[in-house]
Amino acid sequence: MSAVSPGVDAVRLRDVRSSRRGDRVFSGLTLVAGALVFALLGAIAIFLVVKALPALQHDKSSFWTTKIWDPDGTGHYGVAALVFGTVLSSVLALTMAVPVALGVAVFTVEYAPHRIGRLLGYVTDMLAAVPSVVYGLWGLFFLLPHLIGTQKFLNGWLAFIPLFAGAHGDVDTFSKSVFAASVILAIMILPIIAAISREVIRQVDPAQKEAALALGATRWEMLRIAVFPPSRPGIVSAVMLGLGRALGETIAVALVIGNTFNISAHVLTPGGNTIAANIANRFGEAGSLGVSALIASGLVLFVITLLVNLIARYVIYRSGVEERSAAV
Amino acid sequence: MTAELSSVRGSLTSRTLPRPALAGVIAGAVGLTLLLFAVTPLQGVADFLVAATALVIVAVTGLTLAVEGRRRAINRLATSGALLALVLTLLPLGFTLGYVIYRGGKRFTGDFLTHSMAGVSPLAPNGGVYHAIIGTLEQVLLASLIAVPLGLLVAIYVTEYGRNFFGTAIRFLIDVMTGIPSIVAGLFVLAFWVLALHKGFSGFAGALALSILELPIVVRSAEEMIRLVPASLREASYALGVAKWKTIVRIVLPTAATGITTGVMLAIARVTGETAPVLLVVGNNNFIHTDVFNGPQASLPLFVFQGAGSSSNFDIDRAWAAALTLILIVVVLYVAARLLTRRNSLARR
Amino acid sequence: MAKRIETVALSCFYGKTKAVDDVSIAIEPKSVTAFIGPSGCGKSTFLRTLNRMHEVIPGARIEGQVLLDDEDIYAPEIDAAAVRRTIGMVFQRPNPFPTMSIYDNVAAGLRLNGVRRKSDLDSAVERSLRSANLWDEVRSRLNKPGAGLSGGQQQRLCIARAIAVEPQVLLMDEPCSALDPISTLAIEDLIFELKDRYTIVIVTHNMQQAARVSDVTAFFTLRGPGEPGYLVESDTTQKIFTNPTEKRTEDYITGRFG
Numbered sequence: 056m057s058a059v060s061p062g063v064d065a066v067r068l069r070d071v072r073s074s075r076r077g078d079r080v081f082s083g084l085t086l087v088a089g090a091l092v093f094a095l096l097g098a099i100a101i102f103l104v105v106k107a108l109p110a111l112q113h114d115k116s117s118f119w120t121t122k123i124w125d126p127d128g129t130g131h132y133g134v135a136a137l138v139f140g141t142v143l144s145s146v147l148a149l150t151m152a153v154p155v156a157l158g159v160a161v162f163t164v165e166y167a168p169h170r171i172g173r174l175l176g177y178v179t180d181m182l183a184a185v186p187s188v189v190y191g192l193w194g195l196f197f198l199l200p201h202l203i204g205t206q207k208f209l210n211g212w213l214a215f216i217p218l219f220a221g222a223h224g225d226v227d228t229f230s231k232s233v234f235a236a237s238v239i240l241a242i243m244i245l246p247i248i249a250a251i252s253r254e255v256i257r258q259v260d261p262a263q264k265e266a267a268l269a270l271g272a273t274r275w276e277m278l279r280i281a282v283f284p285p286s287r288p289g290i291v292s293a294v295m296l297g298l299g300r301a302l303g304e305t306i307a308v309a310l311v312i313g314n315t316f317n318i319s320a321h322v323l324t325p326g327g328n329t330i331a332a333n334i335a336n337r338f339g340e341a342g343s344l345g346v347s348a349l350i351a352s353g354l355v356l357f358v359i360t361l362l363v364n365l366i367a368r369y370v371i372y373r374s375g376v377e378e379r380s381a382a383v
Numbered sequence: 384m385t386a387e388l389s390s391v392r393g394s395l396t397s398r399t400l401p402r403p404a405l406a407g408v409i410a411g412a413v414g415l416t417l418l419l420f421a422v423t424p425l426q427g428v429a430d431f432l433v434a435a436t437a438l439v440i441v442a443v444t445g446l447t448l449a450v451e452g453r454r455r456a457i458n459r460l461a462t463s464g465a466l467l468a469l470v471l472t473l474l475p476l477g478f479t480l481g482y483v484i485y486r487g488g489k490r491f492t493g494d495f496l497t498h499s500m501a502g503v504s505p506l507a508p509n510g511g512v513y514h515a516i517i518g519t520l521e522q523v524l525l526a527s528l529i530a531v532p533l534g535l536l537v538a539i540y541v542t543e544y545g546r547n548f549f550g551t552a553i554r555f556l557i558d559v560m561t562g563i564p565s566i567v568a569g570l571f572v573l574a575f576w577v578l579a580l581h582k583g584f585s586g587f588a589g590a591l592a593l594s595i596l597e598l599p600i601v602v603r604s605a606e607e608m609i610r611l612v613p614a615s616l617r618e619a620s621y622a623l624g625v626a627k628w629k630t631i632v633r634i635v636l637p638t639a640a641t642g643i644t645t646g647v648m649l650a651i652a653r654v655t656g657e658t659a660p661v662l663l664v665v666g667n668n669n670f671i672h673t674d675v676f677n678g679p680q681a682s683l684p685l686f687v688f689q690g691a692g693s694s695s696n697f698d699i700d701r702a703w704a705a706a707l708t709l710i711l712i713v714v715v716l717y718v719a720a721r722l723l724t725r726r727n728s729l730a731r732r
Numbered sequence: 733m734a735k736r737i738e739t740v741a742l743s744c745f746y747g748k749t750k751a752v753d754d755v756s757i758a759i760e761p762k763s764v765t766a767f768i769g770p771s772g773c774g775k776s777t778f779l780r781t782l783n784r785m786h787e788v789i790p791g792a793r794i795e796g797q798v799l800l801d802d803e804d805i806y807a808p809e810i811d812a813a814a815v816r817r818t819i820g821m822v823f824q825r826p827n828p829f830p831t832m833s834i835y836d837n838v839a840a841g842l843r844l845n846g847v848r849r850k851s852d853l854d855s856a857v858e859r860s861l862r863s864a865n866l867w868d869e870v871r872s873r874l875n876k877p878g879a880g881l882s883g884g885q886q887q888r889l890c891i892a893r894a895i896a897v898e899p900q901v902l903l904m905d906e907p908c909s910a911l912d913p914i915s916t917l918a919i920e921d922l923i924f925e926l927k928d929r930y931t932i933v934i935v936t937h938n939m940q941q942a943a944r945v946s947d948v949t950a951f952f953t954l955r956g957p958g959e960p961g962y963l964v965e966s967d968t969t970q971k972i973f974t975n976p977t978e979k980r981t982e983d984y985i986t987g988r989f990g
Contacts, residue, residue, distance in 0.1 A: 074626030081628035085540035088533055089553045095595070096556055099563075099571045106574035158468020166465050168790060175469070177721055182476050184717045186656020188684045189483060189706045192691045196699075197482045204429065242475045249472070262827040266890070268788060270841040270897065271817030273454055275461035280840060284831035296562070303564020305659040306684075310691055331566045335662060346578075353570040357563070364562035368555075399809045454844075455811070 099357075107351035110344060118351065123316050124333065127342035134330065134352050136316045141329040141356070144233050144308065145301035147218075147322060148240035153294055155241075156248035163249075164256045165278060176253060183246035191310035194239040199311060202235055206323050209234075221324040233327035236312040240304055244297035251296065255289030256282060288374030295367035299360050305331035330356040400450050405443065412442040436467065480710070487707030490700045496708070499681070500669040505695045512705045514671040518586060518680040522665065523655050525590035525675060526597055531647055533594075534601030535636075541602070542609045543631055554606075560599040568595040569660030577664050584666035586675035589682065592660035597650045604646025608639040641727040648720035652713045658684035683709050734761040734931040735801045735818075735900040737782060742796035743960070744777050744786060751777045753960040754796070757950060759901075764923060764932045766946035766969070768939055769984070773952045774961030775935045776905050782933065783819035783903055784812040800900070817845065820899035824906040826886035828878030828893070835874040837889055841897040856896055864892035865922050884915020891922065895930070902926065904934040908941065920945050939985065943973050951981045 110126065111118060121133025163175045209219040259282050267281040313326035314336055334349045341349055416435040420426060425434070440463045448456035499514035537557070541550050572592040576582050612635050620630040636643075666679025667689065683705055690702025737759040744752040752774035759765045767775040780786040781794050784805060798805050805815045828837045838857045839847075847853060857874070861867040866888040870881070878889055887907060894902060904923075908916040923932060923945050936942050942949050950966035965978045976982045983989050 088536035089540045102574040159472045162465040188658040266827045269821040273458035275458040305566040
């Protein structure tokens, strides 16, 4: 190499060695960080199970079937009503949120002029920025009174659907119900589903859209044959991620749901409960077994949301589409 | 077969609905609704809007069906549907923000922001959220101090060093973490820190829970930004003999800095509003409590939550003002992040 | 079946920028007209105004007239989608619908226009695929995805899809530029067969292709750097390539510039 002076070579060699050391240290640091993620998730699973065990072992089989919650008193408690309420409110929220989310996503990408579309995207994402406790407060004081009219309408005209049946006295007044919780949940998961769907629809190959238009398709027909079919996997995944979020939502639901323990499909009548809301509402006064029982119910929620999220990720992985959004 | 295709070969001049006719139909439908509401027992603004919307859609679609044919009518219906979805999305946002400003504005004063609830009974009209603001600030700051450096390191590992199964596994786990409900994160810290390690309630416990929620958001946005840094920049640096770690620290990260900052701001905005974790592990305190490592602390979201459930109107008023404070912080962070995106040379959108 | 297209002082704009200036040309039925010229001179832009695909781009517009058998297709009461049903288009990059089978791709336009009976669809699909010289190769796998074919086959599929709705005019925007020479030859043979039934307009940057395939050739070029494109001269292919009137045409044909 260089024959200038041995000093220069020595300096170069030292640089190489120190930079290799630097590389090792740095890459080691990042590897430790990565391993910490593993450790964290493992710890979450382990500690939840450990602290839930007392409650799970106390009453093994009836944990799944009992419909009351009194761990510190009579010692009877079970997640049956909680799981039912969680799933019911989330599914109902989905049926309300998905059409609107898809509609606004399609509008933003395909109908609105480019700049307005971008602005609309930011505004829709803003819905996700509102903290859930604020939604809960708003739901309690604004939405609940205003929902009475809708409740009466549904109960009056659509009572043949068991979902909307219920005694009139129950429905005519301001009630904390599964329906109210579902409406709030729908508003909260709308931006997530819309944001991901938007990205998916935006990525459709313009050549396909041109092909459809060149055949003389109207805009709707173009969407139907060239945009929706390739977007389906991504949209399914978006819906599942929205479902996952709805299942785990705590505070907004806690404020507007009835906090009772019956399994009833009459969503308009006062009552209802979800796993997360129950934890929030009962934590303050829970004794030792009570806390353990709440943790046990949280473990159930963790597993359910994990499954839903895994399915969602798998669907998107299979379709090869990347979703990047602000409403993570 | 030719007979079926004759519809294809029809004249180009299919009748088209002129613009003014469309406007006229819409006006007519609205007018009809007004009439209905004046004459029948139906009333109420909300009911009117629903009825008017339904009537307009029916009228427009029907007219298009009659004049322009089935395909154009379905197309019009789809357009109406998309517009309706837009309105239904903007309404809750407008109503929420508007109502919070309306109810919260009353108590939102300088006094409110600078006093705590020390010695103030729930039935008293004064008091403020100073202690809660301090609490939330400290908890979120601490959470970020944990989550941001850690998140950056994980993101760097995944993008620069982890082109193997381990790296893919970490990416997958981070994706899974984004789906963890905030209450589960709180339950974990409860089980682990508060109970198992007997540390009790503290702001730090809350920070731990918040950092679990913040970490995956930071990792995902940092990862995306680092990936956007062009390979040619890295190669130029390596070609000059610069070590890999120095390249990352001196060249890649600064280039991605704007985007990463945006991601961090959005992550902070997300966790600032989280109630469930602080409910479980931070406890509550009416006094200003700055020691974040010992003892329960107040926090803004919890303040709102507890005020909401109170039977005292003063508590409720305070809750509204606190909610307004919370929203202001979150919205400011969010808008600032969006404005910062504009100056990001790497941003795709 | 085939119709005559004529443009009268047609200029094409993207917003305020004029891309093509004042073109008046008549395209006779059952002929093949080729647009040739250097890249970027507006040939494709001009082609896309003939079936109102130009306006799909935000801000794009035209001045002048496009007459289909004396009917102005840009008149306010005319539905753009109806125009596109009558004037079909094949694109540079083959773009079959990936989520649809070969059968469904060809039938797409027919279904849009309300043809529902399976027997009608079956015969129409077979007819189009035969016309596109693709029937023998795909008859046993009609329900396989359209994207699973080779490039040349995909383009023939797109041609079958376009002619299934029996358009009056077929526009082809550099249909062979993404294909290998064998497929190109196959498509050129196809164009030769199709011209008995359709009016065909083809944009190509390959002069030899224009010479092989077309009856009439129109030469476009830019007036100058940064200026819009314009029609220099349009005449029978024989004349353009052996004895053009304009010097610029001769320069381009002989390769003195291009």
